[in-house]
Amino acid sequence: MKTYHPNGTNNLKWWQKATFYQIYPRSFQDTNGDGIGDLQGIINRLDYLVDLGIDAIWISPIFPSPMADFGYDVADYCDIHPMFGDLDTFDRLLAEAHGRNLKIILDYVPNHSSHQHPWFLESRSSRQNPRRDWYIWQDAKADGSPPNNWEAFFGGSAWEWDELTQQYYLHTFLPEQPDLNWRNPEVVEAMYNVLRFWLDRGVDGFRVDAIICLMKDEQFRDNPAVQPGSFWARWGNQLEPRYTMHLPETRQQIRQMRQVLDEYEDRVHIGETSAPEYIDLMPYYGDPLDGYDIPFNFNTLNAPWYAAGMRALIEDYYAVLPPGGWPNFVFGNHDVHRLATRYGHENHRSVGMLLLTLWGIPTMYYGDEIGMEDVFIPLEQRIDPWGINKPETDLGRDPERTPMQWNSSPNAGFTTGKPWLPLADNYTQVNVAAQLADEGSTLNFYKKLLRLRRSLPALHNGSFTFVDGQGDDLLAYQREANGQRLLVCLNFGAAERTIDLSHLTNRAETLLSTHFTNHSGTTFTLRPHESILLQLN
Ligand code: GLC
Numbered sequence: 378m379k380t381y382h383p384n385g386t387n388n389l390k391w392w393q394k395a396t397f398y399q400i401y402p403r404s405f406q407d408t409n410g411d412g413i414g415d416l417q418g419i420i421n422r423l424d425y426l427v428d429l430g431i432d433a434i435w436i437s438p439i440f441p442s443p444m445a446d447f448g449y450d451v452a453d454y455c456d457i458h459p460m461f462g463d464l465d466t467f468d469r470l471l472a473e474a475h476g477r478n479l480k481i482i483l484d485y486v487p488n489h490s491s492h493q494h495p496w497f498l499e500s501r502s503s504r505q506n507p508r509r510d511w512y513i514w515q516d517a518k519a520d521g522s523p524p525n526n527w528e529a530f531f532g533g534s535a536w537e538w539d540e541l542t543q544q545y546y547l548h549t550f551l552p553e554q555p556d557l558n559w560r561n562p563e564v565v566e567a568m569y570n571v572l573r574f575w576l577d578r579g580v581d582g583f584r585v586d587a588i589i590c591l592m593k594d595e596q597f598r599d600n601p602a603v604q605p606g607s608f609w610a611r612w613g614n615q616l617e618p619r620y621t622m623h624l625p626e627t628r629q630q631i632r633q634m635r636q637v638l639d640e641y642e643d644r645v646h647i648g649e650t651s652a653p654e655y656i657d658l659m660p661y662y663g664d665p666l667d668g669y670d671i672p673f674n675f676n677t678l679n680a681p682w683y684a685a686g687m688r689a690l691i692e693d694y695y696a697v698l699p700p701g702g703w704p705n706f707v708f709g710n711h712d713v714h715r716l717a718t719r720y721g722h723e724n725h726r727s728v729g730m731l732l733l734t735l736w737g738i739p740t741m742y743y744g745d746e747i748g749m750e751d752v753f754i755p756l757e758q759r760i761d762p763w764g765i766n767k768p769e770t771d772l773g774r775d776p777e778r779t780p781m782q783w784n785s786s787p788n789a790g791f792t793t794g795k796p797w798l799p800l801a802d803n804y805t806q807v808n809v810a811a812q813l814a815d816e817g818s819t820l821n822f823y824k825k826l827l828r829l830r831r832s833l834p835a836l837h838n839g840s841f842t843f844v845d846g847q848g849d850d851l852l853a854y855q856r857e858a859n860g861q862r863l864l865v866c867l868n869f870g871a872a873e874r875t876i877d878l879s880h881l882t883n884r885a886e887t888l889l890s891t892h893f894t895n896h897s898g899t900t901f902t903l904r905p906h907e908s909i910l911l912q913l914n
Contacts, residue, residue, distance in 0.1 A: 378842060378843065378845060379692075379842070379843075380840050380841065380842040381695040381736060381840065381841045381842070382695075382736050382839075382840055382841055383840050384840070385834070385838045385839060385840065385858050385859075386838060389837075389838060390643070390645075390670075391432075391480070391643065391645075392433070392480075392582070392645040392670055392671065392738065393703050393738065393837070393838075394432070394831075394837045394838070395431075395432035395433045395480070395738065396430070396431045396432050396433070396733070396738075396739050396740075396741065396827060396830065396831075397431070397432070397433045397434075397435055397482070397647075397738065397739065397740040397741065398426065398429075398431040398433070398434050398435070398740075398741045398742075398743065399434075399435045399436075399437070399710060399711065399740060399741065399742050399743060400419060400434055400435070400436050400437070400743050401414075401437050401711045401742075401743060401778055402414050402415070402416070402418075402419065402436055402437060402439050402448075402461055403437075403447060403448070403778070403797060404743070404778055404779060404780045404781055404791070404797075404798065405418055405419055405422065405743060405781050406418025406419065406421060406422050406781065406783070406791060407780075407791055407792035407793075407794065407796075408421065410792060410793045410794040411460065411792075411794055412792050412794040412795045412796050412797045413460055413792075413797050414461075414780075414781075414791070414792075415460065415461045415462055415466075416439065416457070416461050416462035416466045416467060416469075416470050417462060417466060419434070419436070419470060420466075420469060420470050420473050423473055423474060423477055423479065424477070425809065426479060427477050427478075427479065428824070429746060429820075429823065429824060429827065430823075430824055430827030430828050430830075430831060431479075431741065431827065432478075432479065432480060432831075433479065433480035433481075433482055433581065433582075433645075434474065434479060434480070434481055434482065435482040435483075435484070435584050435647070435740070436481070436482070436483060436484065437449075437484050437711060438451060438484045438486060438586075439457055439458060439461045439462075439467070439483075439484075440452070440453060440454060440455075440456060440457065440458060441453040441456050441457070441458045441459075442458055442491055443491055443492075443493050443553065445491070445492075445551050445553035445554065445762065446531075446550060446551055446553070446554060446762060447761070447778075448484075449484075449486055449550070449554070449586060450489070450490070450491035450492070450493075450551065450553050450554045451486050451490050451491055451494065452490070452491040452493040452494045452495075453494070453495075454486075454490075454568075454571040454574075455571060455574045455575075467578070468578065471578065471579050471580065475579070480581035480582070480645075481579075481580050481581055482580065482581055482582045482583060482584055482645065482647065483575055483580050483582075483583055483584070484583070484584050484586055485571070485572065485583040485584070485585050485586065486586040486587070487557065487559070487568050487585060487586070487588070487591060487634075488549060488550075488556055488557065488586065488587040488588070488590050488591050489548065489549065489550060489554040489555055489556045489557060489587075490554070490555065490557060491553060491554065492552070492553045492554070492555055493553075496508055496511050496512075496557075496567075497511075497512060497555050499511075500512045500514075500546075500555075501539055501541065501542060501546070502541075502542075503541075503542060504542050504544070510558055510561050511557060511558055511561055511563065511564050512546050512547070512555045512556065512557060512558055513546060513547035513555075513556050513558050513593070514539075514542075514544045514545065514546050514547075515536070515544060515545050515546075515547070515597065516544055516545075517538070517543075517544070517545060523535075523536035523538075523545050524536060524545055524597055525597050525598065525599050525600075526599045526600060526616060527547070527593075527597075527599075527600060527616070527620075527621055528600075528614060528615060528616050529548055529549060529550060529551070529552075530549055530550050530612075530614075530763075531550050531551050531762050531763050531766050531767070532613075532763075532766035532767050533766070535547055535548055535549055535621075536548075537552040537555075547593070549587070549590045549621065550587070551762055556590075556593075559591055559592060559630055560592075560595070565630070565633070569633070569634070569637045572634065572637045572638065573637060573640070576637075576638070576640070576641045576644060580644075581643075581644055581645060582638070582644045582645030582646060582647060582670075583638070583644075583645075583646065583647065584647040584648075584649060584673075585631075585634070585646070585647065585648050585649060585669075586649050587649055588627065588631065588648045588649055588650060588661075589622045589623050589627065589649075589650055589651065589652070590621060590622055591624075591627045591630055592624040592626040592627045592630065593620065593621050593624065594620035594621070594624065597620075598620045599620075600616035600617055600618055600619055600620055600621060601616065601617050601619055602615065602616060602617070603615060603616060603617045604617070607653075608653035609653075611679075612772070613767050613769070613770045613772060623652065623657060628660055628661070628663070628668060631648065631661065631663065631668045631669065632663060632667050632668060634646070635663070635667055635668060635669075645670050645671065646668075646669050646670050646671070647669060647670065647671040647672075647673065648661055648668070648669040648671070648672045648673060649673055650669065650672040650673050650675075651673065651675040651676075655674075655676065655693055655694050655697050656697050658672055658674065659697055659698070659699055659702070662698075662699050662702040664699075665699075665700075665701070666699070666701050666702065670703070671703070671705045671738055672705075673705065673707055673740070674694065674704065674705050674706055674707060674737070675707055676690060676694065677690060677706050677707060677708055678707060678708065678709075678710075678713050679713075679719075680708075682720050682721070682724060682869060683850075683869050684849065684850055684851055684852040684867070684869045685849075687731070687852055687867075687869070688843060688852055691735065692843070695736070695841070703737070703738065704735075704736060704737035704738070705737045705738040705739070705740065706731075706732055706735055706737045706738070706739055706740070707740045708728050708731070708732050708742075708745075709741070709742035709745050709777075710740075710742050711742070711774060711777060711778055712774055712777075713774075713777065714751050714771075714776060714777050715742075715744075715745070715749055715750050715751045715776070715777045716728050716742075716745055717745070717748045717749065717750045718750045718751040718776075718777075722748070722750070723905070723906045724869075724906055725745075725748050725819070726748075726819055726822055726891035726908065727867050727868075727869075727891055727906060727907075727908040729745070729746075729819075729822065729823055729826060729891075730826065730865065730867060730891060730908040730910065731867065731908075733823075733826045733827065733830050733836070734826075734830070734836055734856065734863075734865045734910060735841070735854075736839070736840075736841040736856070739830075742777075743781055744781055744782065746819065746820055746823040747782060747807055747808065747809060747812050747818075747819055747820050748807060748819040749779075749781075749782060749801065749807065750801065750803070750807075751776035751777055752775075752776050752779040752798070752799055752800070752801045752802075753776065754773070754775045754776055754798070754799065756768060758799075759773050759775055760775060760798070761773050761774045761775045761778075775798055778798060779796075779798045779799060779800060779801060780792070780796045780797075780798065780800050781809075782800065782801060782804040782807055782808040782809065783808055783809050783810065784808050784809065784810035784811070785804070785805040785806075785808055785810065785811065788800060789804040789808055790808075790810075816893075817893050822889070822891060822893075825889050826889055826910070829888060829889060829910065833858075833861065833863065834858040834859060834861070835856045835857055835858040835859075835861045835862070835863045836856055836863065838858055839856040839857045839858035839861070839863070840855075840856065840857045840858070841854060841855070841856055842854060842855045842857075844864065844866075844881070847866070847876055848874065849870070850868055850869045850870030850872070850874050851866060851867065851868055851869070851870075851874050851876055851903070852866070852867045852869065853865065853866040853867075853876060855881075855913075861912070862881075862882075862912070862913040863888070863910060863911065863912055863913065864878065864881070864882075864885065864910075864911045864912075864913055865908070865909070865910050865911075866901070866903065866908065866909050866911070867908040868903040868904070868905065868906060868907050868908065869906075870905065870906075871905045871906065872905055873902055873903065873904060873905065874902070874903050875900055875901065875902045875903070876900065876901050876903065877899065877900045878899050878900065878901070878911075878913070879899040879900070881913055882899060882913040882914060883899070883914065884897060884898065884899065884914045885897065885898065885899065885901070885911040885912065885913045885914065886911060886912050886914065887901075887909055887910070887911055888910045888911060888912055889909070889910045890907060890908070890909045890910070891906070891907050891908045891909075892904055892907045894907070894909070896909075
């Protein structure tokens with residue numbers, strides 16, 4: 378029986394103890410009636426977030442943008458989109474959040490800008506423009522076709538022809554998102570100054586977008602075809618991104634970005650990293666730990682929902698962490714379907730139990746704390762370009778980005794206008810106000826669990842050991858610190874299951890159950906899909 382993180386660590390950094398909460402700003406709270414959330418809306422809801430019990434807010438992009446990719450196409454890295462507010466509102470948000478001990482993390486999008494960014498407008502204006510080389514331009518092949526076979530993540534070729542200057546430019550995502558040329562030192566310096574602009578204002582760190590794509594093969598070699606059934610095939614890709622992702626040169630850039638953050642005190646560096654195999658994620662911690670504090674672990678986004686599969690996913694991860702590397706878990710974000718939809722309504726509290734009791738930093742997605750589900754959006758009403766460009770797939774992201782459900786009033790208290798995406802039909806029952814009033818609600822489950830996670834060192838810093846031999850549907854593990862022993866047990870099955878703990882304790886007591894059951898003793902019978910957190914005496 379292997380124990381992970383056996384000794385605990387003294388003097389944890391703030392982010393090692395923190396729970397992160399992602400706000401998709403267009404959908405959190407509107408205050409000016411345009412149907413789109415704004416920064417004042419986030420300010421108005423800070424007390425809710427304090428009451429929920431999270432520590433840090435990561436806000437998806439709020440910068441000026443033509444919104445081709447809903448803000449991930451940035452037209453000015455150092456300002457706020459008027460739709461969200463202005464720099465004064467942002468400064469107020471920072472001050473109000475810090476006054477409540479909440480940290481603010483911004484999204485930083487280095488791989489590409491908007492095609493409307495003044496840098497790109499200059500770059501495409503002529504081949505002689507001093508900013509020409511700030512983006513990635515290549516000649517057509519002799520027959521006029523793109524320079525190589527690279528495909529864009531959101532469909533089609535990654536190359537767009539520019540009629541005026543008679544060359545192709547590279548876009549890993551949409552044509553409206555041209556890739557910056559990070560082999561040009563002027564780009565590097567300008568983009569580091571963007572970090573400094575926000576760090577000077579007082580932001581507590583960055584979540585760095587699409588970092589695995591940052592550097593591309595200097596020789597522009599063709600990518601090989603995907604193997605059927607491989608990880609990449611799942612994303613609707615035709616090619617394996619051998620020459621367009623995870624290039625070793627990217628790690629050098631990450632190290633340097635990290636040095637910029639280290640010019641300031643106590644800032645957190647989070648990377649949007651993902652790799653089919655955990656082993657390929659580890660280099661993003663840096664060597665030794667000079668890369669990301671939190672290289673996002675997305676392997677749990679499509680986790681198999683059965684006990685042995687989940688155990689393997691956790692064990693495989695812990696087994697390859699570098700010395701001192703701190704794990705993290707993500708079960709939901711703005712790019713994948715809602716966790717209550719993916720794992721099933723009956724399991725969504727158990728996902729929360731896992732997320733908040735495993736050893737590792739949790740990142741929550743707004744609305745998951747009330748069990749929000751995907752909203753079905755018919756093809757003709759889709760607005761996410763990924764969903765529109767790849768209609769044959771289920772990759773469209775509108776369903777998981779719908780407005781937060783605050784109460785049962787019209788438009789769920791999100792807006793007085795017309796919401797930019799439809800609200801869930803169930804919002805009159807599934808909303809914050811209703812769940813605050815219901816002791817047995819999902820929201821009250823999360824609130825209790827977040828308080829336990831914060832107050833019990835065993836949960837945020839304790840050792841982690843699986844408890845073997847509990848049969849097929851049960852997953853059980855112990856967390857232990859300073860003599861306090863906790864045990865978590867999840868029933869993945871649709872039938873009652875009993876766990877016998879007599880070899881571990883004389884008496885255990887329930888601290889929290891997904892079903893709010895309350896037992897003590899040495900054997901516990903879990904209801905179908907129930908998870909429990911116990912204190913072992
Ligand atoms: C990241 C973001 C996603 C965005 C893409 C391009 O994967 O999470 O929402 O569309 O990068 O910026």
